[in-house]
Amino acid sequence: MGDLCNVLMCKRILASQTNTEEGVPFYKIGTIGNAPDAYISKELFDDYKTKYNYPHKGEVMITCAGTVGKCVIYDGKDAYYQDSNIVWIDNPSQCISNSFLYHLLAKVDWRKLNSTTIIRIYNDDLRNLKLSYPQIEEQQKISRLLSFLDERIATQNKIIDKLQSLIKGIRNDVFGKLRKDIGLNAKVGDVLSYEQPQPYIVEDTEYTAGGTPVLTANKAFVLGYTSETDGIYDKGDCIIFDDFTLDCKYVDFPFKVKSSAIKILTAKNKELLRYTFEFLKYLDLSTDEHKRHYIAETQNQEFILPTTQIVRTIAHAFSTLSSRMQTIVKQRDMLELQKQYLLRQMFI
Known part of the structure; x- marks a missing residue:
């Protein structure tokens, strides 16, 4: 995958920079895809979004610790994400569509990475992942079908x-x-x-x-x-x-x-x-x-x-x-x- 995509993450947020009541949602491995339990100020968000890496709408985010391999498609809304524990796949070439990539990554059995009980996905694990994919038109058809089933579920x-x-x-x-x-x-x-x-x-x-x-x-x-x-x-x-x-x-x-x-x-x-x-x-x-x-x-x-x-x-x-x-x-x-x-x- 590293031949086509980059693995990126947000700038580190300190615990002292978060609060539990208001601001821009700050997602961790236990809350991504669900309701946030922490927030950062709008000023800090705007500053970090401008200066550091930040996902584009539609890109695939994946948890690398805890419940590893949980995939979420970034919806474009203002939010910030826990560095290293949550990464996203920067996909500039679009040889693989983001929606198809989501289904590919969601299917990977990350437990096979190692034999220990505590599993972590490292950036090189993602970069070295071997992918097979059809032409973009076929990807889109497959993604639409799987997304339809996801919506029904x-x-x-x-x-x-x-x-x-x-x-x-x-x-x-x-x-x-x-x-x-x-x-x-x-x-x-x-x-x-x-x-x-x-x-x-x-x-x-x-x-x-x-x-x-x-x-x-x-x-x-x-x-x-x-x-x-x-x-x-x-x-x-x-x-x-x-x-x-x-x-x-x-x-x-x-x-x-x-x-x-x-x-x-x-x-x-x-x-x-x-x-x-x-x-x-x-x-x-x-x-x-x-x-x-x-x-x-x-x-x-x-x-x-x-x-x-x-x-x-x-x-x-x-x-x-x-x-x-x-x-x-x-x-x-x-x-x-x-x-x-x-x-x-x-x-x-």
Whole structure:
């Protein structure tokens, strides 16, 4: 790449030159592509932009430390960037279009740079990167297709975020009203039974492309898939609860787990299980203590237990919202799979 492009960076900004409230956004490796958490004065920005290197609109920026290889196309708005940790590809020849270059760099597996756990991209790594590219007209066609998929994926993510906010708002309204009208009249352990996960722990963590999902209760949820046929939990709907983080997930399909730090929770019927799951999400449980919580604390958590009809109505409403969320997430995941397939075919 060094035969066609230059690797440039901004002038160093000192911590004493930043503030957290106003001015020109100053992006670091953790904030680029998202909201800034630091700013520099307009006077300093204008001075440095005039005297030192500064990106042109459309050029590709890339993080070189932390989450390495995150690519962002500079949008032309006033902003400044952390030196050395964020660089951009100055591309005067335009033999490779910036949009095509973005997709090329976004596909690179930077973990292959070295065997250490801390990876850094150095300027020479970028300069020595070998690139294959078609004629500019073909680049533009490929870029338009991939950018279209990126836009669709971004739209789906926005829909997911809005639906998550809606569900959270409805949950807070519903249980806030029940808490006022009925009060805390039971305990979680009165309606949920728990089972230890040991019979369902996966033996081989070299996961396969398909098979039975291996689950965790935290954000990742599906860690991978296994071809193992023994020890599959297939008793119906349940809640998996992380004993240490207090995260929980509603599960309605057969699965295995990776960790013994899971409790498998069930109720006498699906409606009560869904209702109780939504109540646990309403509580927004969290902890800084590294210990097991369910038996000693969570099952003794005070609980709102209304009439069977109210439980059924609330469970049905949240099940409908959950199904809608699953559909939107599947649509997003299919778009991502389409993009990955195209990338594999285009950039072998």
